[in-house]
Amino acid sequence: MTQTKIQRHLQERSAVLDQEKTIRHDHAFKTNMSATAQTAAKIVARIRQRESEIFWTTPEGSHSEAKHPVVFPGMSFAISRDRMQKTSLWRIVSAMPKGCLLHAHMEAMIDIDWMLDQALQIPGFWVSSPASLMLGASTNPPAFEFHYRPNRPVAEATASIWEADYPPNELIPIAEVARTHPSGVLGFKSWAISQMTITEDEALYHHHRGIVDIWKKFASCFRGIAGLFYSEPIFRRCVPRLLQQLHSDGIKYVELRLVPRPFHRTGSDTPELDTHYFLECFSQELQRYCSSADGSGFWGARLIWTAIRSLPDDLLRASMQDCLSSKAAYPAVIAGFDFVGQEDLGRPLVELLPLCDWFQQECTQRNLQIPFFFHAGECLGDGDATDANLVDAILLKSRRIGHAFSLYKHPMLIEMVKGQKILIEMCPISHEVLRLTANILTHPMPALQARGVAVSLNNDDPAILGHGGNGLSYDFYQVLLAFENTGLGGLAKMAEDSVRWAAFEDEDETAWLEGIEGRLDSNIFTIAMDRYLIRMSFLLHQHLFDAFDRLPRDFVAPSLYLLDHFSVLSTMEEFRVMATANRAGGHAAILRAHAEPLLYDEIFWIWRKPHSPPIPLLLRTILRRPQLAAHIKSFHLDMTAFHEYHPDVGRYIIHDHPSVDELDEHIAFIRRTGVPHRRSWIRKLRQGTTDAFLALLLAQLSSLRSLHISGVVTRHSNLVGLTLVSAICESGRYQLPNFQHLREVNSHFMPRSNRRKAGREPRKSLPWHATNILPFFYLPDLECLSVSLGSPIMWLSPHLPASSKLRSLDLGHVHEADLGEILSVTPNLETLHWYWYYPTDVVDGVQTSTLDRGQLVAALLQVRNTLRELTIEAVALLPGARQFPRSLLFKDTLQKLVHFDKLVALECPLVLLVGLEFDDVQRFREPVPRNIEILRLADDVWCPDDGIPTQGLLREPSDILRTLCAWLQASDWRTQTPHLRRIELWQSRSSPAYREDLGQQLTYLGARVGVQIEYRRNS
Ligand SMILES: [Zn+2]
Incomplete structure (x- = not known):
């Protein structure tokens, strides 16, 4: 083809495609969207494209399902459901008004699980079936029914619906049916759920x-x-x-x-x-x-x-x-x-x-x-x-x-x-x-x-x-x-x-x-959609400017930086038109009233820039219009920039200094609080430390529900800690908010998601002093806490905290001897992640080379009746060091975990669970709790075979696969762990791969007995 011919073809081509799009039902809507909305749509398209390539594509050259699960955009819902929630696109979609x-x-x-709980709580529910539900023998699917008969007297001795001699259609109280299930109440529930829902297996494989x-x-x-x-x-x-x-x-x-x-x-x-x-x-x-x-x-x-x-x-x-x-x-x-x-x-x-x-x-x-x-x-x-x-x-x-x-x-x-x-x-x-x-x-x-x-x-x-x-x-x-x-x-x-x-x-x-x-002319739905698009385009602008290329999976929000730094007047004007298009006499104030709570409710900074985050800018805005601070419900600062560390001051220095007048107002605020550390606070503020500015910002945020601080900023943030102590533990004494609305606190040097990736915390990573973290345990409504703590534990006030609403706790840097002290004040804990890290070359007095498993289980016993998910993470290998630190000692065993009846998910390094004899089936199954559903075994504490024969150490990692095969083949494993449905084997980057034939053998065996086997590698 000649050049002109090609050009003509291309012109016709796009004319045809454009012409065809005009037939689409959404064509008019899309072409009439405001410029802002169109920009938002374009950015979403780019994010979608990017995530399709990076997040939904199996890397080139990897044919092993064990290393990389095969993924593609649009793959079956049953296997992509959990994965999609990790994407930016998910956040965009879930925030969207859906009409x-x-x-x-x-x-x-109605969730079946929840409905069964109601029936077990409310008196009067019965179960019947035309035949015994004896597992394995009943019709498929069994035709059981529930009945509400609140006045029916309960007979003293009833037949069991799970036995062959059950009289057909006899009504049995639901509590009795649950109690007599071969695996108890939890077993009954998961059985009933599998009968009343389409299981993942049915959705996917048949x-x-x-x-x-x-x-x-x-x-x-x-x-x-x-x-x-x-x-x-x-x-x-x-x-x-x-x-x-x-x-x-x-x-x-x-x-x-x-x-x-x-x-x-x-x-x-x-x-x-x-x-x-x-x-x-x-x-x-x-x-x-x-x-x-x-x-x-x-x-x-x-x-x-x-x-x-x-x-x-x-x-x-x-x-x-x-x-x-x-x-x-x-x-x-x-x-x-x-x-x-x-x-x-x-x-x-x-x-x-x-x-x-x-x-x-x-x-x-x-x-x-x-x-x-x-x-x-x-x-x-x-x-x-x-x-x-x-x-x-x-x-x-x-x-x-x-x-x-x-x-x-x-x-x-x-x-x-x-x-x-x-x-x-x-x-x-x-x-x-x-x-x-x-x-x-x-x-x-x-x-x-x-x-x-x-x-x-x-x-x-x-x-x-x-x-x-x-x-x-x-x-x-x-x-x-x-x-x-x-x-x-x-x-x-x-x-x-x-x-x-x-x-x-x-x-x-x-x-x-x-x-x-x-219908839409007088409807507020248009406004809702416009508001969403306003918010989206703000968020997405920021996304595009800051992080799009470097952090495709992180979603970087507001907006305030933009508001103060770039000229957004024209955009604001456009928003005004959008938001008030359907209302005569609309005014910018109306838009402000609508848009501000949305724009300010979440401050989300993932800061990777060489200069400091715009804390002074936000403070300036709040100084001018203090009512804005009340909109801020969530504050997230993840700051990883090492360039700004000033050794003289020992602090990270703020870039954008406030004016003299602003500084005076900030100092006056600190004085008014009356806190004992105000002098050092003011001094550091004058020096421009991030710590002092961050403390000042937090002191404005009285409506905060969620607080996340990670990265270098945690390392030198003593003032933040002291300010929180004054605000929470001596609530009412100083002019500070009491943070009673906080539900979620997260503070680690390295955010959780990255930790898995990196495999370990960097050395000397202990962030805040324990006293700076402990106040959070005194917040009565806190539900979720994730922190690195340090030891020893000294409660700050004469009375012990009672974190009775705390459901989820993620703890780093706590010695197993101190763990019990913490767990004794969290009576309703459901999820615990305990992170043990032994830095072989740093002595910090918290973690030693000995891990006392007996002490660990004794501590865990405090929450035995509520704990549903337990993760024990243990890392003891430094990069480059190919040798297992021989001085590590694991005392006692985790055997008593077997008594944790509520525990359904357990993640644990292999060596902690079974010791070094991976081939001993008996040792392996001893600590596994009876109602476990998901077992994750990690090899973070690992001994690579470096050619040096070491007494008692495992040199063939695939031994664990043989052990698991032997376990799943044993006749009694189903009676001991009737609900087990998944085993995940996690390997760190440096671990030698498992033998493929053994891996396949285990996968097939798992499929046969109904246990999904997954191989995962920390990327
Ligand atoms: Zn339908």
Whole structure:
């Protein structure tokens, strides 16, 4: 081709592509976005591209699953779910306003785990089954049910539902069923959860078995759920909890599909005769939630009545009758009608035409508005009866269509859907788990969008399908990552359409169609979306300026630096226009009132620059407008810049000095506090140390909920510590905030995520003195604490702290002898991460070369009744030193860990758990707790084979694989650890690789006995 020919081709090419995009449903929205929103979308596209390449791509040349799990953008949800949460894109998506949730089945939205807990707490719940549930012998899936019978007397001796002689259908109290499960209450719960949800294995590995197979399991889940969900005591608790979960994910309104079933009033053994009281409970709880503080800003919820499509005419007619009378009694609650259940096996809409016709006539006669919102085309067929449900749904004037998975095969129906303004409720993750598509990449959704069809995103049955949460973030994320053409603008359009197509109130056909166009004009949703984009573009600007190229996975926030440093007036002006476009007489003050709490609520600085972070700038802003400080809920400073250390002062020096006037005001503030260390504070402030400025900033932040300080700044921050001591331990004595709102504190030299990467803390890394950390234990509402402490432990006030709300504790630099002292004040601890580091060349008096495991377990016994997750990290090898420090001594054993019944996840270095005889199966299994689910074994304390034969040391790392094989082959391992489902083997960078054949052997064996084996390497 000649140059001109190529140029002509390229011109035509882009003209064609541009022309084609104009057909897209989101085209007008995207082109009309403000310049700021378009910039935000562009940056999101870059982040998406970057994360696809770095985070979602297996490195070149690695064929070993053991070293690098195979990943790709758009891979199966079940295996990418936890991974996606580590990305910037996730943060962007989860912060996004999502409009309305239009397709979700309420019974399938309540976490089974939580519901079982309610049934075990509330008196009156029973279990029955047509046959014994004897594990391994029952029908698959077993047909057990729950019953609420609060007045039924409990017989003294009952049969066991787990034994062969259980009399069929006999009701057994749930507590008894749980207690007699071969693995106790926890065993019962995890068994019941696996029966009432689609497990990861079922979601992922059995696609070849097809849709009918997975629907068998899916439908059976509802049978178990019904006996719990349709009882007043549990149902009333479900409603506010569910609404709060949706609300906190940015959802403003929800339409819940629901099959009404026999409902038991509190204290009643017999069900209600109709659905009215059930609807009464729903509307009471809804109103209560909406008028609560949590519910402020939530628009509401309505129900779509659903009947099971496989039922015979008489039962369907009865359900429809009930729907009509319920609508008359609760017109605000019921928004519409639908049929549910597997379409392929149920009755097609064409067969239900007479019933639909009768129902519509009844509605007209009784003057009720109950429009159809049909499921249709949730199938793979082409031209079969299920596929044809689509045409019936359209002709029956369904206002939206659920799924419409097969619509893309029907060009004419697509035109009808567009012409009749029907929205398609897409449920991408549901389609994946229920085997309509192998992953999001083969989903037909983009085909519909490209042809101009309106689509919204929905989660369908999140509690059963394994979403792991109740919002829409997962579905939004999948779509954003998978399809280049969607982008932030495409998601925003889908969110907007969910508002346009929501049935907020009863409307006739004309009002409904007009409403789709006009609904947003007076709606605050536009403002919410604009606010989000304002915030996003601020955050993203910062992201782009500061860290984009160097730190693609870190998300760097505000904004304040920009506000003060760059001219943002023009942008602010644009925001004003955006935020007030729909309101006549809007004023910049309105925008300020809306935008400021959002802009200031999180200060997130990951500082890698050669100069100091803009603390003086923020102080200056607060000095001018002190009310801004109250907006700051979260302060995160991770500062890694070694250039600024001034040996004379022994401090990191602030770059941007305040003016004389500002400095005077700061000094006056410090004097007013009256703290005993004010003189040194003022002196250091004059010298310009980061420590003094940071202490001054923290002293302004009275609303702080989360505090994170890491990096060099922790090393010389004595003033920060002293100020916190004065503020917390002598609360009220000085003019300082008391930090009572703090829920989360994190302070390490090296942030946790990097520690895993680097494998160890740098030498001499002890940050703050223990006295600077201990005040945090006196905060009554603190939930999560992660600090390096140092020893010894001396409590600061005559009374001991009681950190009764502390659930999670991450401790570095605490000797095992001092650990008990700490754990004695944390009675409800659930997660503990204890970090032991022996720097072979530094003597700091805290860690010695001896680790007394007996002492360690004795300390842990303080939290034995609550501890669920335990991580012991131990590192004793310095870079370059290939030799195992022979002087290390591990006294006693961890054997008593076996008594920790609540412990479900344990991470521990191999040598601490089993000593150096990795091939001794008996030693290996002795300390493993009975209810353990996940076992992570690390080799951080490791002896590499350097060719020197060393007595008693392991020289063949693969021995551990042989030991694990022997353990999993032993006949009694399942009885000893019935819930074990995953073993992770972590290796540090320098460790020799495991033998591949042994690795494979263990993986196969694991798969056979139901234990997932994973090989991980610290990168
Ligand atoms: Zn559905």
